[in-house]
Amino acid sequence: MQLIRNLGRSALHSFQRLGRGNLFLFHTLMGVPQLFLRYRLIIQQLYSVGVMSLTIIVVSGLFTGMVLGLQLFNTLQNFGAEQSIGSVTALTLVRELGPVLTAIFFAGLAGTSLTAEIGLMKATEQLSGMEMMAVDPMRRVIAPRFLAAWLSVPVLALIFSAVAILGAYFVTVGLLGLDSSVYWSQMQAYVDWHEDVVNGIIKSIAFGFIAAWIAVFEGHDAVPTSEGVSRATIRTVVHTSLSVLGVDFILTSLMFGG
Amino acid sequence: MQDNEEIMVKIRGMSFEYAGRKIFDNIDLDIPRGKITAIMGPSGTGKTTLLRLIGGQLRPTQGSIQVDGLEVPKLSHHDLYELRKRMGMLFQSGALLSDINVFENVAFPLREHTKLPESMIHDLVLMKLNAVGLRGARALMPSELSGGMARRVAMARAVTLDPTMIMYDEPFTGQDPISMGILIKLIHSLNRSLGITSIVVSHDVAETASIADYVYLVSGGKVIEQGTPEQLNHSSSEWTTQFMQGLPDGPLPFHYPATDFRDELLSGGRG
Numbered sequence: 001m002q003l004i005r006n007l008g009r010s011a012l013h014s015f016q017r018l019g020r021g022n023l024f025l026f027h028t029l030m031g032v033p034q035l036f037l038r039y040r041l042i043i044q045q046l047y048s049v050g051v052m053s054l055t056i057i058v059v060s061g062l063f064t065g066m067v068l069g070l071q072l073f074n075t076l077q078n079f080g081a082e083q084s085i086g087s088v089t090a091l092t093l094v095r096e097l098g099p100v101l102t103a104i105f106f107a108g109l110a111g112t113s114l115t116a117e118i119g120l121m122k123a124t125e126q127l128s129g130m131e132m133m134a135v136d137p138m139r140r141v142i143a144p145r146f147l148a149a150w151l152s153v154p155v156l157a158l159i160f161s162a163v164a165i166l167g168a169y170f171v172t173v174g175l176l177g178l179d180s181s182v183y184w185s186q187m188q189a190y191v192d193w194h195e196d197v198v199n200g201i202i203k204s205i206a207f208g209f210i211a212a213w214i215a216v217f218e219g220h221d222a223v224p225t226s227e228g229v230s231r232a233t234i235r236t237v238v239h240t241s242l243s244v245l246g247v248d249f250i251l252t253s254l255m256f257g258g
Numbered sequence: 259m260q261d262n263e264e265i266m267v268k269i270r271g272m273s274f275e276y277a278g279r280k281i282f283d284n285i286d287l288d289i290p291r292g293k294i295t296a297i298m299g300p301s302g303t304g305k306t307t308l309l310r311l312i313g314g315q316l317r318p319t320q321g322s323i324q325v326d327g328l329e330v331p332k333l334s335h336h337d338l339y340e341l342r343k344r345m346g347m348l349f350q351s352g353a354l355l356s357d358i359n360v361f362e363n364v365a366f367p368l369r370e371h372t373k374l375p376e377s378m379i380h381d382l383v384l385m386k387l388n389a390v391g392l393r394g395a396r397a398l399m400p401s402e403l404s405g406g407m408a409r410r411v412a413m414a415r416a417v418t419l420d421p422t423m424i425m426y427d428e429p430f431t432g433q434d435p436i437s438m439g440i441l442i443k444l445i446h447s448l449n450r451s452l453g454i455t456s457i458v459v460s461h462d463v464a465e466t467a468s469i470a471d472y473v474y475l476v477s478g479g480k481v482i483e484q485g486t487p488e489q490l491n492h493s494s495s496e497w498t499t500q501f502m503q504g505l506p507d508g509p510l511p512f513h514y515p516a517t518d519f520r521d522e523l524l525s526g527g528r529g
Contacts, residue, residue, distance in 0.1 A: 121356075129353030132313055133367045133415075134342035136335075140370070 021217050028216065031136070031143030041140070045148030049110045053156060056109055057102060061160040064097060065089070065167025073172050082172075086183035087190035089168040090161075094191065094200040095256070098161035100248050103207035106153055107240035111215035112233040114145055118219025119229035127220075142220060146212045153208025154201055161200070199255045206251060207244045214240045266291040266423055266455040267312055272321030273479075274304070274311060281307050283479035284321070289423075294449050294456040296470035296487075298463065299477045300501070305459040306350070308476070309425045312457070313347060314338045326422070343371060346416030346424040346454075350431060352408035354400040360387070360411050361396040367418045386414040390444060406437025413444060423455040424448070430462040438462075442469055463502055467491070475501060 035042055068089055076082045118141065121127050127137040165187075172178040191197065215236050222232035267289035274282040281304040289295045297305050310316045311323055314330045323330045328341055354363050364383045368374060374382070387393045390410040400408060409429060416424055426445060430438050446469045449456045460466040467473065467487035475482045475490065475498060483490060483498045490498055500508030516522075 124356065125349045125351050125353040126355055128310075128315060129347070129349055129355075129412075131315060132342055132345065132347040132349075133370070133419075134339040135367070135370045136339065 017221070020221060021213070024217050024220060025213055027138045028142050028146050028213075031139035032147055034139060035143055035147060038144075041144040042148055042151075045144045046152060049114065049145065049148045050152030050156065053106060053110045053152065054159070056105060057156045057160050058163050060101070060105055061098075061163035062167040064101060064160075065093070065164030065169075066171045068092065068097070068164065069168030069171035070176075072168075073176050073178070082178060083182045084186055084190075085168070085172050085178060086186035090165055090187045090191045091196060093161040093164045094196050095203075096248070096252070098157045098164065099200055099204035099207055100244060102157040102160045102204060103153055103211050103244045104241050106149075106156060106208075107211050107215065107237050107244075110149060110152070111211050111236045111240055114149060114215040115219040115222070115233045115236040116229055118142070118145070118216060119222035119224070119232050122220065122222060123224035123226075123229060142216050146216045149212035149215060150205075150208045153211055154204040157204035157207075158201070199251075202255075203248065203251050206247060210243050210247060211240045214243065264291050265289065266326060267457070268322070268324040269312075270322045270324075272311070272318045272323060274307065274316065275319045276307070280479050282311075282318075285476075285479070285481050287474060287481060289455060289457055290472060291455050292449075292453045293471040294445065294458060294469055296458045296460060296466045296473045298459075298461055298466060298473060298475055298501070299482075301461060303477050304479070305461075305476060306427050309347065309427055309457065309459055312425065313342065313345060343419055344422050346419070346421040348409065348412050348416050348424065348426045348429055350428040352400070352405075352412040354403075354408055354412060354415070356400050358399075359396070360392065360398050360400070360403070363400065363411060364396075364415045364418055367415065371419065382418070383414075386418055387411075389417075390414045391440070404437070406433050406440065409433075409437075409441060410444065413441075413448075417448060417452075417454070420452075421454065423457070426456065426458045426460075428460055429458065430460055430465050438465060445469060463504065467502075477501075 069085065072085050072088055073082055076085060076088070118127075121137075121141065127141065130137045130140060169180075169183055173180045173183055218232040218236045218239070219229075222228045265288045267287070269285060269287040271284050271286065272282055273280065273284050297308060299305055307316065311318055312325060312330065314333065317331045325341060326344070328337070330338070330341070333341060354360075355366065358366070361383055364386055365379050368379050368382060372379075384393055384396070387396055390413055392407060392410055392414065395403070395407060395411075400411075403411065429441050429445065433441060442465055445456060445458065448454055449469075458466055458470065467490075470487055472484070473487055473490055474484045477497070483493060483495055485493070490502055493499060493502070497509040499505070
């Protein structure tokens with residue numbers, strides 16, 4: 001009986017949070033149009049959320065590409081198909097790894113930073129202070145951060161994929177002796193702009209929306225204590241990662257499921 | 259108490275519940291215009307909650323809260339924010355924005371609500387900072403300020419838009435005697451020179467009573483007693499005497515409600 005009661009309580013709590021999250025998203029989106037008149041707020045956040053994530057995205061993209069190139073070369077060589085490495089690498093990165101890994105890295109770095117920042121602003125009464133100065137924190141604090149995070153993810157995903165393709169090129173062509181023209185020509189021949197690149201960008205736009213929403217919501221919904229903020233940052237990483245992986249499966253089925 | 263013209267905040271039959279606990283139970287309260295009104299009571303009686311109710315950050319479960327004739331809980335988002343431009347609030351923590359310096363913190367309301375030229379913002383901010391004695395600290399970040407300095411900056415910020423009313427939430431808590439003296443002087447001079455209606459929430463009896471024109475004592479969700487500091491100091495009520503004189507035990511028990519101590523010890527922790 002106690003088990004059923006706990007399950008019910010847990011389900012109610014989850015639905016309440018989902019409801020709060022949706023209302024929160026509605027209020028955030030209502031604040032977005034006004035931001036185009038105050039574009040400096042977006043630029044500031046694009047810098048702190050997007051530009052500051054660039055290093056980790058470039059470094060992780062480079063190593064992901066290098067590892068991918070090495071593994072694919074060894075495997076495809078067994079079938080005498082190492083010439084197709086350029087196309088396989090590009091398709092894997094542009095369709096899947098670029099958008100998914102970027103969103104997960106972004107959640108771990110910028111997402112947790114946004115959650116902690118907003119959570120601490122709540123804990124130190126900065127958000128309440130703004131309200132009492134007749135400044136709506138949803139418009140002044142939340143909306144610019146949400147929009148900047150959302151816009152950053154697709155751009156970072158493109159950079160991630162481009163750097164990873166260069167990383168794979170460096171390993172397969174530079175170190176393992178694959179012909180450079182084969183690498184690029186295979187990529188040109190088999191990667192379709194609309195089918196692969198545009199679908200990859202659409203995916204990263206969807207993942208950016210999810211990562212941005214979860215990061216700012218968790219910060220705003222955090223219990224205003226040090227432990228509460230700590231738990232909120234953990235939830236940001238876990239919820240974003242799981243949501244991105246789940247949505248990726250749905251989008252892949254719709255886009256490439258035949 | 260006074261006629262409507264002289265009352266800035268009028269609370270009637272107001273109740274407020276939070277998480278199933280009744281914080282206020284059908285209270286009536288008037289804050290006179292242009293005076294310093296103190297709301298005092300033991301910790302945890304909802305004094306800060308009362309300020310949030312007046313500022314519209316919380317909605318009462320029932321009853322009416324009027325500020326300057328406007329029914330706060332019924333105001334639209336836009337009208338509430340317009341009303342707040344005429345209110346200032348000093349938070350216990352200062353609530354300064356931690357990523358900008360002292361100057362920018364004080365300039366923040368001006369930048370958000372006015373289109374004044376930069377030179378005018380500069381002069382206005384320096385005037386406000388000078389009034390609280392911190393013009394020289396304008397380049398410091400909030401993390402570099404002492405608790406007393408942070409509250410003085412917050413006070414400068416609270417008066418930047420020339421409000422008609424300021425709410426002070428525990429302004430003296432954790433302050434050294436000098437900082438406390440400065441804050442008392444500032445609250446008093448802001449009220450007397452600019453005629454700002456001031457609500458001071460505090461449990462520092464002597465300090466608050468020294469500047470308050472009128473005092474409400476709040477406990478257990480009710481207004482226990484009200485009057486001038488002089489009247490309360492000579493009150494015949496045991497509760498008021500205990501609170502005003504800081505006696506450790508009395509009608510307000512020293513112990514938080516609990517089961518019988520002897521029974522609890524004898525149960526060996528099984529109860």
